[in-house]
Amino acid sequence: xxxxxxxxxxxxxxxxxxxxxxxxxxxxxxxxxxxxxxxxxxxxxxxxxxxxxxxxxxxxxxxxxxxxxxxxxxxxxxxxxxxxxxxxxxxxxxxxxxxxxxxxxxxxxxxxxxxxxxxxxxxxxxxxxxxxxxxxxxxxxxxxxxxxxxxxxxxxxxxxxxxxxxxxxxxxxxxxxxxxxxxxxxxxxxxxxxxxxxxxxxxxxxxxxxxxxxxxxxxxxxxxxxxxxxxxxxxxxxxxxxxxxxxxxxxxxxxxxxxxxxxxxxxxxxxxxxxxxxxxxxxxxxxxxxxxxxxxxxxxxxxxxxxxxxxxxxxxxxxxxxxxxxxxxx
Amino acid sequence: xxxxxxxxxxxxxxxxxxxxxxxxxxxxxxxxxxxxxxxxxxxxxxxxxxxxxxxxxxxxxxxxxxxxxxxxxxxxxxxxxxxxxxxxxxxxxxxxxxxxxxxxxxxxxxxxxxxxxxxxxxxxxxxxxxxxxxxxxxxxxxxxxxxxxxxxxxxxxxxxxxxxxxxxxxxxxxxxxxxxxxxxxxxxxxxxxxxxxxxxxxxxxxxxxxxxxxxxxxxxxxxxxxxxxxxxxxxxxxxxxxxxxxxxxxxxxxxxxxxxxxxxxxxxxxxxxxxxxxxxxxxxxxxxxxxxxxxxxxxxxxxxxxxxxxxxxxxxxxxxxxxxxxxxxxxxxxxxxxxxxxxxxxxxxxxxxxxxxxxxxxxxxxxxxxxxxxxxxxxxxxxxxxxxxxxxxxxxxxxxxxxxxxxxxxxxxxxxxxxxxxxxxxxxxxxxxxxxxxxxxxxxxxxxxxxxxxxxxxxxxxxxxxxxxxxxxxxxxxxxxxxxxxxxxxxxxxxxxxxxx
Numbered sequence: 001x002x003x004x005x006x007x008x009x010x011x012x013x014x015x016x017x018x019x020x021x022x023x024x025x026x027x028x029x030x031x032x033x034x035x036x037x038x039x040x041x042x043x044x045x046x047x048x049x050x051x052x053x054x055x056x057x058x059x060x061x062x063x064x065x066x067x068x069x070x071x072x073x074x075x076x077x078x079x080x081x082x083x084x085x086x087x088x089x090x091x092x093x094x095x096x097x098x099x100x101x102x103x104x105x106x107x108x109x110x111x112x113x114x115x116x117x118x119x120x121x122x123x124x125x126x127x128x129x130x131x132x133x134x135x136x137x138x139x140x141x142x143x144x145x146x147x148x149x150x151x152x153x154x155x156x157x158x159x160x161x162x163x164x165x166x167x168x169x170x171x172x173x174x175x176x177x178x179x180x181x182x183x184x185x186x187x188x189x190x191x192x193x194x195x196x197x198x199x200x201x202x203x204x205x206x207x208x209x210x211x212x213x214x215x216x217x218x219x220x221x222x223x224x225x226x227x228x229x230x231x232x233x234x235x236x237x238x239x240x241x242x243x244x245x246x247x248x249x250x251x252x253x254x255x256x257x258x259x260x261x262x263x264x265x266x267x268x269x270x271x272x273x274x275x276x277x278x279x280x281x282x283x284x285x286x287x288x289x290x291x292x293x294x295x296x297x298x299x300x301x302x303x304x305x306x307x308x309x310x311x312x313x314x315x316x317x318x319x320x321x322x323x324x325x326x327x328x329x330x
Numbered sequence: 331x332x333x334x335x336x337x338x339x340x341x342x343x344x345x346x347x348x349x350x351x352x353x354x355x356x357x358x359x360x361x362x363x364x365x366x367x368x369x370x371x372x373x374x375x376x377x378x379x380x381x382x383x384x385x386x387x388x389x390x391x392x393x394x395x396x397x398x399x400x401x402x403x404x405x406x407x408x409x410x411x412x413x414x415x416x417x418x419x420x421x422x423x424x425x426x427x428x429x430x431x432x433x434x435x436x437x438x439x440x441x442x443x444x445x446x447x448x449x450x451x452x453x454x455x456x457x458x459x460x461x462x463x464x465x466x467x468x469x470x471x472x473x474x475x476x477x478x479x480x481x482x483x484x485x486x487x488x489x490x491x492x493x494x495x496x497x498x499x500x501x502x503x504x505x506x507x508x509x510x511x512x513x514x515x516x517x518x519x520x521x522x523x524x525x526x527x528x529x530x531x532x533x534x535x536x537x538x539x540x541x542x543x544x545x546x547x548x549x550x551x552x553x554x555x556x557x558x559x560x561x562x563x564x565x566x567x568x569x570x571x572x573x574x575x576x577x578x579x580x581x582x583x584x585x586x587x588x589x590x591x592x593x594x595x596x597x598x599x600x601x602x603x604x605x606x607x608x609x610x611x612x613x614x615x616x617x618x619x620x621x622x623x624x625x626x627x628x629x630x631x632x633x634x635x636x637x638x639x640x641x642x643x644x645x646x647x648x649x650x651x652x653x654x655x656x657x658x659x660x661x662x663x664x665x666x667x668x669x670x671x672x673x674x675x676x677x678x679x680x681x682x683x684x685x686x687x688x689x690x691x692x693x694x695x696x697x698x699x700x701x702x703x704x705x706x707x708x709x710x711x712x713x714x715x716x717x718x719x720x721x722x723x724x725x726x727x728x729x730x731x732x733x734x735x736x737x738x739x740x741x742x743x744x745x746x747x748x749x750x751x752x753x754x755x756x757x758x759x760x761x762x763x764x765x766x767x768x769x770x771x772x773x774x775x776x777x778x779x780x781x782x783x784x785x786x787x788x789x790x791x792x793x794x795x796x797x798x799x800x801x802x803x804x805x806x807x808x809x810x811x812x813x814x815x816x817x818x819x820x821x822x823x824x825x826x827x828x829x830x831x
Contacts, residue, residue: 008704194689204675212687213658
């Protein structure tokens with residue numbers, strides 16, 4: 001067979017490197033900070049920023065596995081209900097006399113099971129899209145939470161539990177440390193492992209992945225289950241910060257989470273995007289909220305700004321790539 | 331009336347960085363079937379796009395019936411009576427035939443703009459009848475076979491009274507019998523006075539239909555000949571630009587021990603009583619008409635579809651195959667028929683595609699070693715002769731033949747003994763075909779057992795040690811190398827013959 005020399009060294013192009021969406025996020029992030037600084041003199045203060053971080057990081061735990069789900073080309077809108085159900089079950093059990101450490105484990109377990117059920121349904125009923133399946137479980141999980149607590153609040157947890165949401169290690173918030181650890185783990189899983197590679201392959205071409213021997217159903221179930229587990233983690237930190245729980249906690253989290261993932265440059269068409277983008281988006285939206293909150297901008301205005309950012313995030317790659325796309329000739 | 335309905339003089343079309351058409355000439359007479367041939371990437375598609383106004387030409391002139399024309403949009407060409415029927419039929423599968431035929435030019439009542447369904451159905455029925463079709467215009471498009479859908483496309487062209495009909499590889503997905511039907515329709519259109527530009531990789535299409543043939547190569551105009559006046563060999567030289575001395579480089583590989591034995595394999599409604607064995611170094615052909623169940627058998631062996639009867643033995647032991655991973659763990663690989671949908675991640679580089687089936691090999695404890703990956707990918711890409719600059723070139727940027735080579739390289743990453751090839755040269759041009767045959771022959775020499783599904787008679791005859799012919803889900807004949815002839819294969823694949831053993 002004729003042998004030609006094919007290189008396996010990647011050309012490094014400075015232009016290509018800086019043309020990535022993540023750099024755009026960095027720019028916007030810097031812009032948001034400059035804007036916030038000029039709006040309020042209290043913004044640029046280590047303690048203030050640090051404590052602001054603690055306010056928005058709870059949902060960020062779900063952002064990490066949601067990146068996997070969106071890359072698969074799927075979606076999970078039941079995560080907020082999973083948070084509520086896990087939280088409510090934990091509080092209920094604790095109030096019935098179950099020791100708190102065990103209740104915490106059960107909280108994580110409930111989240112995991114919820115995610116597993118989502119994954120199983122999505123894989124089993126291929127004709128149903130993930131958005132429909134998780135819409136159904138979103139209603140069901142939230143419904144169960146309401147049955148368990150009947151619109152009551154439940155709380156009075158032991159003191160150590162509040163450390164999760166309020167504690168510091170040195171001068172760094174505990175929640176930030178935990179998030180950093182998870183973020184590194186998930187980024188590694190997505191970008192450096194066989195599993196992550198398979199997720200990307202499935203997001204790009206599920207059929208070819210199946211024909212290449214990838215157990216597509218198994219991968220999907222694992223990803224949904226991980227999402228449930230991380231919803232359980234969010235439930236822990238959220239409950240700790242609030243000190244009590246109600247069946248309607250975390251309402252709207254699913255949309256916040258998906259917005260962060262999409263703003264992070266992860267394409268809803270599947271197969272594209274990076275973890276770092278989503279993590280940048282978490283801090284971008286978090287700091288934007290905090291800064292505008294300092295000067296009492298209405299929450300609705302804030303939503304409009306986030307909405308505009310999202311449209312920008314979806315439109316810009318299209319505009320950019322649309323022009324330079326190499327045309328296929330035959 | 332002008333001598334030519336369509337005349338192209340010195341057409342040039344440049345895309346950023348590429349000359350897609352370079353000074354091309356073309357002349358089409360009324361009532362002529364004119365074949366356009368060339369390898370993939372020769373510029374045939376761009377040629378059609380210029381004629382249909384999808385891409386306006388940069389230089390050169392286009393003359394219709396003696397009058398200079400300029401098409402800026404597809405609508406311009408449509409209005410002048412040019413219709414194109416594409417290889418991959420583009421239609422609305424959930425709508426019915428009438429709706430598909432009249433899409434974009436529905437018959438409307440004056441004033442109210444109400445759609446005149448009755449009139450449309452009637453005209454659609456008339457057109458279908460003219461084309462010899464037997465289905466009703468109220469049939470849902472998706473329920474039709476590819477051949478029938480093409481007839482609808484042709485009816486669509488007739489409904490706008492097209493004078494020039496461009497057919498882009500219309501027979502690629504058709505069986506022999508369906509192709510015959512298409513030939514008849516093309517001739518009927520010609521007799522009505524339409525001119526046809528016929529693009530195909532199949533020489534038999536050209537010999538059967540066309541009177542003139544124009545060849546493009548590397549975006550350049552090579553020449554136009556009378557079909558009767560040019561030999562097959564000269565035509566290949568014109569298309570490829572060099573002499574292909576031997577299209578089928580089949581060498582006699584050493585036939586070793588039995589790798590795979592299938593006994594009484596069956597799947598209700600698809601195939602039954604499939605029994606054969608495959609040895610090391612052997613190329614077993616699996617042929618028959620499209621729809622005879624060949625792909626189904628292969629996909630079952632690879633674990634994509636389940637089976638309900640029979641046993642598969644791998645190296646003498648019973649093999650339980652429920653999913654592709656099981657098959658690959660035994661050592662059975664599959665090259666799918668549709669490389670774009672089933673074989674490749676088009677948006678990925680060549681390297682990542684190659685390593686996808688065997689990621690464990692480049693990983694330690696689940697984490698990928700990219701240096702090792704790059705090394706393996708480079709080695710395999712070179713081994714199968716992929717023409718590319720780097721392993722990071724996107725699979726979508728390759729020609730069909732090169733894409734197919736990447737899929738072959740994928741098979742080489744996994745530790746396999748048996749390789750099942752499903753139409754390995756489908757949609758691949760002549761030059762790449764011979765390269766692929768070389769790869770296949772090489773694999774057999776390396777000791778792989780190979781099952782090759784193919785509808786192309788010459789490659790079955792040229793490449794296989796043994797051939798199993800299938801008809802209606804059953805194997806009707808086994809032919810060994812000496813007895814593989816076109817007649818024997820045809821006899822065993824046609825319905826009205828008694829089964830042979």
